[in-house]
Amino acid sequence: MSSTPYVIAKAQARQLLEQVDVPQILRKLFGDLAAGQAVQPAQQLVEFPQGAGDFINYLGVLAEDRVYGVKTSPYIVRSEGALVTAWTLLMSMETGQPLLLCDAGELTVARTAAATAVAIDALAEPTAKRLAIIGSGPVALAHLRYVKTLRDWQSISLYSPALADKSPEELTPISALDPRLQIVASREQALEDADVIMLCTSSAGPVIDPLTLRKPALITSISTNAPRAHEVPPQALTEMQVYCDYRQTTPGSAGEMLIASEQHGWDRSAIRGDLPELVSGKAPRPDYDRHVFFRSIGLGLEDIALANAIYLLQKRIG
Numbered sequence: 001m002s003s004t005p006y007v008i009a010k011a012q013a014r015q016l017l018e019q020v021d022v023p024q025i026l027r028k029l030f031g032d033l034a035a036g037q038a039v040q041p042a043q044q045l046v047e048f049p050q051g052a053g054d055f056i057n058y059l060g061v062l063a064e065d066r067v068y069g070v071k072t073s074p075y076i077v078r079s080e081g082a083l084v085t086a087w088t089l090l091m092s093m094e095t096g097q098p099l100l101l102c103d104a105g106e107l108t109v110a111r112t113a114a115a116t117a118v119a120i121d122a123l124a125e126p127t128a129k130r131l132a133i134i135g136s137g138p139v140a141l142a143h144l145r146y147v148k149t150l151r152d153w154q155s156i157s158l159y160s161p162a163l164a165d166k167s168p169e170e171l172t173p174i175s176a177l178d179p180r181l182q183i184v185a186s187r188e189q190a191l192e193d194a195d196v197i198m199l200c201t202s203s204a205g206p207v208i209d210p211l212t213l214r215k216p217a218l219i220t221s222i223s224t225n226a227p228r229a230h231e232v233p234p235q236a237l238t239e240m241q242v243y244c245d246y247r248q249t250t251p252g253s254a255g256e257m258l259i260a261s262e263q264h265g266w267d268r269s270a271i272r273g274d275l276p277e278l279v280s281g282k283a284p285r286p287d288y289d290r291h292v293f294f295r296s297i298g299l300g301l302e303d304i305a306l307a308n309a310i311y312l313l314q315k316r317i318g
Contacts, residue, residue: 005090005098006314013106016310022114023121023146027279029062029305030118033246034276037064040301042249053077058300062308066093069304071104075226082226090307100311104303111302113142113200115245115275116220119294120196121150122278123243123286124218128195129154134187134207135200136160139222141177143198148178151196156180159190196220199231204255206233210240210291218286220294223255230256232293235264240293241286247274253297 008016032038039061047054055074062068073086086104091097128151133140136158148156156178163171163183171183184190191197191208196218201207204226210219210233219240223229234256244250244257251257251268260266273283286292 003095003097006100006102006311008100008102008310008314010103010105013102013104013310016313017106017110017306019313020306020309022110022306023117025305025309026111026114026118026275026302029301030275030279032062032064033301034280034282038062038301040246040249040299043253043297043300045253048076051077053082058298058303060299060301060304061093062301062304063093065305065308067091067099067304067308067311068093069300069307071107071300071303073104073108088303088307090304090311100307100314102307102310104307107303107306108298109138109142111306112139112222112296112298113146115296115298115302116143116198116222116294117146117150118275118279119220119243119245119296120147120198120218122275123292123294124151124196125288126151128218130193130195131156132190132194132197133158133200134160134190134197136163136174137200137202140198140200141174143200144177144181147196147198148180153180155182157182157184157190157192157194159184159187199223201231202226203231204229207231209233210236210293213291216288216291218292218294220296221256222296222298228255228258230254230259232256234259234266236291237266237270237293238264240291242271243273243278243283243286243292243294244271245275245296246299247271247277249299250274250295250297254295257295 044057058071071088076083088104090100202224237260277283
């Protein structure tokens with residue numbers, strides 16, 4: 001019997017996400033993936049003809065929740081700048097009917113930041129005190145929201161070129177997010193003695209060189225969906241302990257991993273663990289004799305899990 005799916009716009013998705021525990025939803029997801037109760041296929045990249053852009057499909061199945069879905073995200077080349085959108089379709093495994101169609105913008109922000117938070121909780125040293133954030137967009141600020149309680153941070157430094165010309169009044173909404181947060185004037189100032197560094201940019205090329213840091217740190221990277229985008233130099237992977245969100249898919253999509261494999265002798269077998277392995281206790285923890293690198297490309301399952309959470313919430317509240 002057919003039914004009309006909920007159609008959730010961006011603002012409504014944001015309101016619903018504020019009412020659910022996003023990191024905990026992802027922890028359960030990665031546990032399900034480790035236990036064989038979820039399926040995560042590789043991303044599907046389809047290029048538009050004549051260099052007009054591309055779209056990526058992110059698929060996922062949550063067997064315990066009896067749902068599957070797909071997020072589709074186009075990268076549309078335009079003279080005024082590329083346009084990126086995303087929509088997630090949630091489907092019932094029982095009826096075969098659509099349950100929800102959701103603007104995935106807020107889902108993407110939340111799941112990207114929450115996946116990093118799950119990784120930091122598992123990988124950062126318990127005594128980590130200094131947190132650095134490179135970037136100031138919605139994804140960077142979501143990272144701060146999910147990570148700020150994970151350790152007893154004594155300092156939180158944020159650097160972004162986009163804030164260089166902002167007045168103190170314009171910076172107030174960011175500064176107010178946490179009393180420990182300091183917006184600094186240079187990348188070097190943000191990185192000084194950092195224990196955890198979150199790279200939260202849309203840069204297609206390196207924004208830091210880990211080999212210039214004075215002490216071992218946990219570095220997390222999300223990058224962007226531009227072709228072969230990366231936030232650290234690919235050759236640096238050979239000198240770091242590498243983790244990722246899902247070892248079956250990430251090495252085939254992450255720009256620095258592809259380049260490091262082709263040009264610098266790095267092999268995906270060097271990945272020490274992924275989020276399902278970390279959540280289930282099957283991956284070794286880092287020992288911090290050198291830098292630790294966590295790379296996330298985003299999983300369709302993350303979007304499906306959050307779409308299912310807001311579907312169930314919307315269903316309850318009518």
